[in-house]
Amino acid sequence: MNKKLTLEEVTGKLGRFGTVEQARFNRIRVSMEPDTIRDAIIAAQGDLACERLLAISTADNTETLELIYHLIGPHRTVISLATRLPSHLPKIRTISDILPPAGIYERQIHDLFGITFDGHPGLNRLMLNEDWPEGEYPLRKDWKPEPGRFYGGIREDRS
Amino acid sequence: MTDPLFPLLYILVFPGFLFLLAYALILEYIDRWITARMQNRVGPPWFQPFADLIKMLSKEVIDPAGIDRRLFDAAPLVALAAVMTAFIYVPVIGSSPFAFEGDIVLVLYLLSIPTIILFLLGWLSRNVYAAMGGIRTVTQLFIYEVPFFLALLTPALMAGSWSISSIVAWQQQHLWCAILQPIGFIVALIGLQAKLERPPFDIPEAETEIVAGPWTELTGRRLAIMHLAVDVSLVVGSGLVAAMFLGGPAFPWSVEPGWLAGLSGLIVFLVKTFCVLFLLSAIKVATGRIRIDQLNDIGWKYIATAALVQVALVLAIQSARVIP
Amino acid sequence: MAHVVIPVGPQHPALKEPVNFRVVADGEKIVRLEIDLSYNHRGIEKAAESRDFIRVLPLLERVCGICSHSHATCFAKGIEELMQLEIPQRAQYIRTIVAELERMHSHLLWLGVAAHEIGFNTLFMWTWRDRETVQDILEEISGNRVNYNMNEIGGVRCDISPEQAGSILKRLPLLEERIGEYVKMAKSQRTMLMRFCGVGKLSRAEILRYGAVGPTARASGVDYDARRDDPYLIYNTIPWNVVTDEDGDVFGRTKVRIGELRESLGMVRYCLENLPGGPIRVQAPKTAPSGGEILSRYEAPRGELVHFIRTNGTDKVERLDIRTPTLANWTSVAAALVDQNLADIPVIVAAIDPCLSCTSRLVVADRKSGKTGNISWNELRNGVCRIRPGSNRI
Numbered sequence: 001m002n003k004k005l006t007l008e009e010v011t012g013k014l015g016r017f018g019t020v021e022q023a024r025f026n027r028i029r030v031s032m033e034p035d036t037i038r039d040a041i042i043a044a045q046g047d048l049a050c051e052r053l054l055a056i057s058t059a060d061n062t063e064t065l066e067l068i069y070h071l072i073g074p075h076r077t078v079i080s081l082a083t084r085l086p087s088h089l090p091k092i093r094t095i096s097d098i099l100p101p102a103g104i105y106e107r108q109i110h111d112l113f114g115i116t117f118d119g120h121p122g123l124n125r126l127m128l129n130e131d132w133p134e135g136e137y138p139l140r141k142d143w144k145p146e147p148g149r150f151y152g153g154i155r156e157d158r159s
Numbered sequence: 160m161t162d163p164l165f166p167l168l169y170i171l172v173f174p175g176f177l178f179l180l181a182y183a184l185i186l187e188y189i190d191r192w193i194t195a196r197m198q199n200r201v202g203p204p205w206f207q208p209f210a211d212l213i214k215m216l217s218k219e220v221i222d223p224a225g226i227d228r229r230l231f232d233a234a235p236l237v238a239l240a241a242v243m244t245a246f247i248y249v250p251v252i253g254s255s256p257f258a259f260e261g262d263i264v265l266v267l268y269l270l271s272i273p274t275i276i277l278f279l280l281g282w283l284s285r286n287v288y289a290a291m292g293g294i295r296t297v298t299q300l301f302i303y304e305v306p307f308f309l310a311l312l313t314p315a316l317m318a319g320s321w322s323i324s325s326i327v328a329w330q331q332q333h334l335w336c337a338i339l340q341p342i343g344f345i346v347a348l349i350g351l352q353a354k355l356e357r358p359p360f361d362i363p364e365a366e367t368e369i370v371a372g373p374w375t376e377l378t379g380r381r382l383a384i385m386h387l388a389v390d391v392s393l394v395v396g397s398g399l400v401a402a403m404f405l406g407g408p409a410f411p412w413s414v415e416p417g418w419l420a421g422l423s424g425l426i427v428f429l430v431k432t433f434c435v436l437f438l439l440s441a442i443k444v445a446t447g448r449i450r451i452d453q454l455n456d457i458g459w460k461y462i463a464t465a466a467l468v469q470v471a472l473v474l475a476i477q478s479a480r481v482i483p
Numbered sequence: 484m485a486h487v488v489i490p491v492g493p494q495h496p497a498l499k500e501p502v503n504f505r506v507v508a509d510g511e512k513i514v515r516l517e518i519d520l521s522y523n524h525r526g527i528e529k530a531a532e533s534r535d536f537i538r539v540l541p542l543l544e545r546v547c548g549i550c551s552h553s554h555a556t557c558f559a560k561g562i563e564e565l566m567q568l569e570i571p572q573r574a575q576y577i578r579t580i581v582a583e584l585e586r587m588h589s590h591l592l593w594l595g596v597a598a599h600e601i602g603f604n605t606l607f608m609w610t611w612r613d614r615e616t617v618q619d620i621l622e623e624i625s626g627n628r629v630n631y632n633m634n635e636i637g638g639v640r641c642d643i644s645p646e647q648a649g650s651i652l653k654r655l656p657l658l659e660e661r662i663g664e665y666v667k668m669a670k671s672q673r674t675m676l677m678r679f680c681g682v683g684k685l686s687r688a689e690i691l692r693y694g695a696v697g698p699t700a701r702a703s704g705v706d707y708d709a710r711r712d713d714p715y716l717i718y719n720t721i722p723w724n725v726v727t728d729e730d731g732d733v734f735g736r737t738k739v740r741i742g743e744l745r746e747s748l749g750m751v752r753y754c755l756e757n758l759p760g761g762p763i764r765v766q767a768p769k770t771a772p773s774g775g776e777i778l779s780r781y782e783a784p785r786g787e788l789v790h791f792i793r794t795n796g797t798d799k800v801e802r803l804d805i806r807t808p809t810l811a812n813w814t815s816v817a818a819a820l821v822d823q824n825l826a827d828i829p830v831i832v833a834a835i836d837p838c839l840s841c842t843s844r845l846v847v848a849d850r851k852s853g854k855t856g857n858i859s860w861n862e863l864r865n866g867v868c869r870i871r872p873g874s875n876r877i
Contacts, residue, residue, distance in 0.1 A: 026713060027778060051691045052707070055806035057778070057791035068791070070778060076712040078778060101694030101814045104518075108810070112528075129521045139529055198608040287489055291825075358602050359674050367497035367600045367829040447603030447674035450826045451511065 005048065005077040013047040014040055014079075027078040034067075034083045034092050041069060041081060041095055049073040056105040058113050060141045065090050065113060069102075085115060087140075094120040112139040129153070166256065174251035174425070176243060183390035184208040186436060190393070193440040208390070215383035223376045225285050234276045234283075235377070235384035241272035242391045249398040250407045252424040254324035261321045263403075267308060270354065270395060273388050274300050277363065280385075281373030292372020295451055296363040299353060302458035303360070307350025309466035313343040313473045314403045323399070327407035337404040343469040344404045346462055348435070351396045352442055353454075355389065359446035362454060394432065397439070401431035486514055489825070493522045497600060497829040502837075504828070511825045516817045528803050535798040536562055536636050536771070544630045546805065547838050549592065552578075552585045553783035555634040557790045558803070560715055561779030562636055565771050565794055572717070572759045574638035579716045580754045581624065581633050583747040587658075588617040589784035590740045590747075593836045594665060597737065600829035601678040606668065613661045620651050638764020648755045655752055662744050669737050679734035683819040683831035686731055695815035696808050697786020698743065699835045701727045702735035709782040721757075723750050733834045770798050783808055785836045809837045 010028045011020045017040040018032030032040055044050040050071035057068040064084040071079045085092060094117040096103035106117045107126040114137035117123060125132070131152035137143060145151065169175055187208040195202030222228055248255050248262040255262075274296055281293020314336040315321055318329035330336060337344040353360040364372035377385055401407060408424035408431075449457070486507050493501040501522035507515040527546055531539050543558050544551035556578055563570060591614040598606035618628040624643055625631035633639050643651075669675060685695070690703040700707055708725045710718040726742035728735040773796030781788045786808030793801040812835040819831055 023776070024778075053694050054780075054787070055778075055789045055791065055804070055811075057789075057804040057806075059791075059793055059802040059804070070789070070791075072707075078780075080778065099694070100692060100818075101811060104810060104813050105806070126518075126520055127524050129524070130519075132521075138526060198605045199612055200608060287487065291489075358604075361602060362826070365602060365826065367602070368826050370496055444605050447598065447601040447606075447672075447678055449674055449677055450824055452824065453677055 003075065005075045005079075010048065010079065014043060014081075017043070017081075023080065024078075026076065027080060029068075029080040029082060031082045034085055037067075037069065037081055037083050038093050038095060038098070041071065042098060044071050044079050044081070045098070048079060049075065050079055053099045053101050053105075054078060056102060056109060058109050058115070058139070060087070060113065060139065062141055063087055065115060065140075067092065067109075067115070069095070090115040091118060092116075093118050096120055111137075113137050114140070169256060170247060175247065178251075179243060179246050179391060179394060180387070183387065183394045184212065186393055186397075186432070187390045189433065190436055190440050190443075193437060194444055197440070197444040212383050212387060215386070216380050218379040218382075220379035220381060221376075223284055223286060226283055226376075231280070231283060231381065234280050235381050235388060238273040238276040238388040239384050239391065241269045241276075242388055242395050245269035245395050246391065246398070248323055249395055250324050250327050250402050250424075251398070251428050252408060252421040254327065258322050258324035260325075263311065263315055263321055263323050263326070266323065266395070266399060267311065270392060270399075271300070271304065273385075273392055274354065276385075276388075277373040280377065281363075284373070284376035286376050288369040288371070289373050289375045291369050292363045292375070295365075295369075296356075296373060298451055299356075299360065299362055299454065302454055303350045303353035303462070306346050306458065306462040306466035307354065309463070309470055310343040310346035310350060311399070311403055313340050313466075313469050316470070316473045316477065323402050323407075327402050327409055330406045331409040335404060335406045340404070340469055340473065342465050342472075344400075346466045346469065347400050347404060348438055348442075349462055351400055351435075352439055353458075355393055355396060355439070357439065358443045359449045360454065361448055362451050365448055393436070393439075397432040397435035398428065400435050401428065405431045405434070407431075491828065497832075499596070500838075504832075506820075506825070506828060508825050513820050513823050513825060513828065516820050518813060518817065528805060531800055531803045533799065535769075536767075536800075539800065539803075540634055540636070541630075541632055544632055546807075548629045549589050549838060550585065550783045550785065550788070551630045552581050552633060553781055553788055554790075554805070555632070556582060556716075557779050557781035557783075557788050558792070559634045559636055560781070561777045561790055561792045562771055562794070562800075563767070564779070565775040565777055565792070566636070566768055568637055568765060568767055570638060571762045571765060573642075573761045574763045575717045576754045576758050577624075577639045577643055577763065578633065579718070579721070580643070580751055581621065581631055582716070583750045583754075584617055584621050584624075585631075586747045586784045587744055587751075588614050588621070589836070590744050591617065593740060593784075593833075594737070596836075597679075597733070597830060597833050598675070600833045601675065603672075603675060606665075606672075606675075609661075610665065613658060616654055616658055620654060623647055623651065635764055635767075637767035638762070640764075642763050643755070643758065648758060652752065652755055655748060659745075659748055662741065662748065665744075666741055669734075669741060676734065678827075678830060679737060680730075680732060682733045682827050683816075683823065683834055684730075684732040685815055685819050689818060690731070690815065693815035693818050694811055695786075695835070696811045697783070697835075698736050698739045699786065699812050699815060701725065702739045703731035704729050707787065709780045709787045713780045715781065717754075721750055721753050733830055736834045770796060771800075772796060785809060785838060786811060807838065809835065812837070 004026055005028065007020065007022045007028060014020060014030050017036045018030050020028060020030050023029040030040065050073040052072050054070040054072050057070065059066045065087055066082060066084050068080050068082040092115065094106055096106055103120065104126065106120055107123060109115050110117060110123050111125060111127045129152040133149060133151065171177065188203065188205055192202040245266045247257050248266050278293040278296045281289040281296060314326050317336065317339065318326040320326055320329065356363055364374055408428040486509055489506045489508055491504040491506055492498050493503045503519040505517040506513055527542060530542060534542060540555050540559065543554040546554045591610045595607040595610035621631055622628050624647065625633050625641060685703050687704045690700050690705045696707065704727055706725050706727045711725055723746050726739050726746060728738050771794035775794040777792050779790040779792060788808055789806040791804035795801040816832055816835055820828065823831060
């Protein structure tokens with residue numbers, strides 16, 4: 001097992017994309033703008049030997065939606081690339097072409113948060129049932145189920 | 160033999176249909192019980208197969224959309240009728256009174272009917288699992304049928320007769336064919352296992368792949384009858400193997416009077432079919448399911464070759480006149 | 484021949500949980516696979532945001548019946564790190580014991596399921612019988628066979644007395660012997676070898692490319708194991724090895740899991756023999772610091788589990804994002820299935836030990852038992868959770 005990446009190494013390779021900080025002894029966080037995330041991932045793959053995508057985490061900060069791509073490699077240091085998208089129009093390039101497992105994570109995020117991933121080959125429903133109403137993203141903070149609305153399943157009024 | 164009632168009794172009561180049906184269900188129970196014990200389970204109570212049959216007979220019959228209902232109703236009956244007819248020629252208490260030169264061919268043919276029916280049912284069901292199961296059923300039929308037939312031919316070749324009862328009689332004078340032709344015996348057992356679609360050859364009804372294969376759309380009495388047909392096939396199959404390779408119901412000593420001879424024949428028959436069933440159950444417990452392409456490989460490369468080798472050996476022995 | 488679409492699921496004998504695969508096949512060869520997981524969504528992540536830490540733990544146990552301890556521990560250790568709590572050694576040992584027992588029962592379950600998928604029901608019956616031993620031990624420790632509810636923020640709920648430890652240690656040799664039996668069986672049983680060897684093969688490069696985790700990855704020689712890479716609990720102080728294999732097929736995955744069974748057994752034995760004294764929990768603060776963010780990694784039986792936790796200074800989480808091992812493994816399954824036989828779908832899918840309950844995290848309670856008084860949870864239930872009753876893979 002190789003030794004852990006240091007903050008300096010990561011700053012050297014990814015510093016041009018955004019601010020780099022040590023989040024934990026084995027996790028380094030880089031915050032950046034949405035349009036640079038793809039290049040940052042390619043750079044992390046190439047220069048920092050990050051071979052795997054651990055997860056794509058999402059959080060809703062009300063005005064913005066935060067996307068965090070966690071990458072890991074033989075150095076066993078988690079590189080978290082974070083970016084923020086505006087809540088009213090969340091859109092970002094897909095990375096499923098450079099990191100295939102991202103495809104299914106992006107589908108999940110699209111389902112639950114309504115973030116659109118441009119260029120994703122099939123951004124279909126994954127988590128929510130097929131009769132779930134369009135445009136309702138249950139994990140957003142401002143989402144509340146409307147009492148009169150049909151959220152799928154068997155209609156109660158069926159006689 | 161001249162009593163006109165005798166053939167009727169033979170066919171309908173004993174050892175014909177009534178005995179056959181009861182014995183088929185008992186054999187099913189024994190199979191399930193052996194399997195359960197080997198798998199460390201308790202197993203069902205003895206009347207479970209009877210209860211299952213009665214329950215299924217009383218259940219609603221559901222017609223899949225767009226099927227030919229009459230054909231669907233008739234098919235399981237045809238299968239059951241075919242295998243029950245086959246049983247008449249299998250020696251149970253002695254030679255079958257209906258035996259004729261060539262009955263082995265008829266029995267083998269009748270035994271294939273349920274398989275064909277299963278394919279038909281699968282094809283008629285208009286269901287993707289059933290259709291796939293049906294296709295697998297015939298594919299499998301083409302693989303095991305040739306070695307199975309060849310294996311069952313070898314005793315006939317050796318005994319120089321095409322009648323099961325004469326083959327039994329020949330074995331009584333000489334030796335069991337299982338000893339003379341061990342390869343043929345093993346091939347016959349494998350073929351029978353494949354014919355009955357039991358593991359490792361339960362490919363057509365592979366539960367975890369295609370639900371129940373051709374059985375998927377069978378419900379109620381259709382399912383009950385088809386199930387019964389398979390149980391009867393088990394009796395006929397094991398009885399046939401017992402007759403062809405294990406000397407059939409023949410008792411080593413001549414027994415007087417006649418009824419005692421019949422009883423001893425029946426006991427021998429029961430013991431031998433149990434033995435065959437035990438072997439089949441052991442195979443079932445000890446294996447997983449193989450794939451159809453693997454079965455194709457094994458079937459044609461090894462099993463068919465083994466059967467051919469056995470036939471060749473028998474022919475060689477015949478021409479060398481080792482056994483008179 | 485034209486392509487045929489074969490629906491597998493949501494109700495299918497091969498599946499223990501509702502999921503829908505649309506298998507596009509050409510004859511008996513698979514061309515493509517489409518997955519729909521939408522049958523089991525329970526909104527646990529949303530529900531977690533409206534409950535305090537004490538009540539989130541039992542909720543997270545219900546993410547999955549099999550790896551319930553994994554989810555709870557993963558969350559608890561994350562929150563504890565944010566609170567900067569020092570957990571007593573004894574609590575760490577007990578958590579490890581339960582975690583490894585859970586891994587054993589999960590792997591035994593898997594072995595049985597895999598055998599069942601190829602129609603080898605004898606092994607299925609045998610492993611599930613031995614799994615009972617593990618579950619009895621777990622019941623003895625925690626009072627429950629599944630959903631042990633051992634964790635609290637700050638430690639564990641109940642202690643292991645010396646008598647309990649002794650009685651557990653007495654049962655381990657039998658399990659060890661049985662595991663040895665399975666090793667022999669896996670290496671010599673003909674039909675199992677025929678169905679497992681060379682099936683669903685994924686090379687090391689493919690595993691990395693498709694991001695598979697856990698035994699699936701380790702079977703292809705990718706030695707990622709969060710227990711070693713990101714040590715938590717006491718894994719860096721007790722003796723054990725990461726089990727890897729080079730085969731990369733279903734057989735390799737079987738070997739890895741059987742190897743892990745042995746390792747887990749060794750760990751349980753070591754922990755029970757060297758159980759340190761002291762308290763089993765510390766008093767935890769009610770709230771977690773504001774703006775805390777942690778990525779908590781845990782090696783669940785099925786692979787690496789990741790909880791991304793955000794706190795906001797209250798006694799509830801701001802956001803809990805769960806990435807389950809099964810979700811990470813789906814991509815590799817879809818890749819492994821291409822060009823394989825239709826008959827191999829069940830076993831290839833089973834080889835990653837899919838847990839759909841984990842993956843889609845949906846229905847918790849049946850809707851009649853409206854036990855929770857929490858308003859937002861009720862709203863959720865009324866709106867969302869009546870959709871489909873979920874299976875709790877047990």
